[in-house]
Amino acid sequence: MADEFPAGSVWLVGAGPGDPDLLTRKAERLLRTATIVFYDALVGAGVLALIPAAVRRVPVGKRAGRHSKDQGAINALLVAAAQAGERVVRLKGGDPSIFGRSMEECSALAEAGVPVRICPGITAASAAAASAGVSLSLRGLARRVQFATAHKRGAAPLDLDWAALADAHCTTVFYMGRSAAAEISRNLAAAGLAGTTPVLLACDVSLAGERLLHTRLDLLPIAVAGFPGDQPTLILVGEALAAAGSGSVAGAAPHRRSADACGDRRG
Numbered sequence: 001m002a003d004e005f006p007a008g009s010v011w012l013v014g015a016g017p018g019d020p021d022l023l024t025r026k027a028e029r030l031l032r033t034a035t036i037v038f039y040d041a042l043v044g045a046g047v048l049a050l051i052p053a054a055v056r057r058v059p060v061g062k063r064a065g066r067h068s069k070d071q072g073a074i075n076a077l078l079v080a081a082a083q084a085g086e087r088v089v090r091l092k093g094g095d096p097s098i099f100g101r102s103m104e105e106c107s108a109l110a111e112a113g114v115p116v117r118i119c120p121g122i123t124a125a126s127a128a129a130a131s132a133g134v135s136l137s138l139r140g141l142a143r144r145v146q147f148a149t150a151h152k153r154g155a156a157p158l159d160l161d162w163a164a165l166a167d168a169h170c171t172t173v174f175y176m177g178r179s180a181a182a183e184i185s186r187n188l189a190a191a192g193l194a195g196t197t198p199v200l201l202a203c204d205v206s207l208a209g210e211r212l213l214h215t216r217l218d219l220l221p222i223a224v225a226g227f228p229g230d231q232p233t234l235i236l237v238g239e240a241l242a243a244a245g246s247g248s249v250a251g252a253a254p255h256r257r258s259a260d261a262c263g264d265r266r267g
């Protein structure tokens with residue numbers, strides 16, 4: 001293990017969607033070997049509970065409108081900790097390389113001469129599809145899968161290739177899509193995607209309070225408006241999402257995972 005995680009090095013570790021049972025064995029091993037962990041706001045409480053009490057924890061979470069640290073400050077903290085001889089874990093929700101800004105941190109560490117490696121994690125899109133009983137790809141319906149970030153900067157429109165995203169033979173996943181739901185619906189329709197295209201909304205994926213709602217593209221703004229809470233929300237779009245045959249549309253009650261169905265996720 002010393003060769004895998006020497007003092008003065010950094011691992012970017014994917015924490016998965018939140019359920020500690022979905023953490024990889026390698027990720028759990030790195031957490032138990034670290035001397036300091038810098039973690040995001042989206043890391044599940046059950047995952048944090050796996051960190052030994054002797055390991056220092058530093059929250060550096062970034063949420064829309066509520067940034068505790070900017071990216072430059074996070075980079076500087078990682079470099080300083082590694083140069084002080086710590087075994088550093090940078091713990092990120094989902095997978096570090098899917099909208100996790102992993103390359104910005106890797107570049108800053110490499111420029112400072114700090115060894116850095118990445119431990120992948122289960123991304124929220126995969127976990128959401130599993131919970132809903134659907135597949136992101138499906139023979140005859142979804143020949144490819146594409147991920148896009150729908151994080152908005154103020155009132156500026158999303159700078160996305162809508163023609164490419166409006167592929168009827170693809171499953172498209174928008175991360176952080178809640179505030180952009182109307183824009184997503186409008187632009188995909190304008191680019192030619194049918195209003196009846198199935199959509200899955202997913203929030204708190206893999207946790208006891210998970211919420212899933214099946215709707216369709218033309219009803220997406222209505223569905224999001226009735227989706228409770230303000231947690232980051234995934235919007236999955238594509239014909240493959242109807243394969244589970246739920247038949248529910250906007251206005252139906254969101255599916256909420258019970259604690260009994262999930263097991264105790266309090267860690």
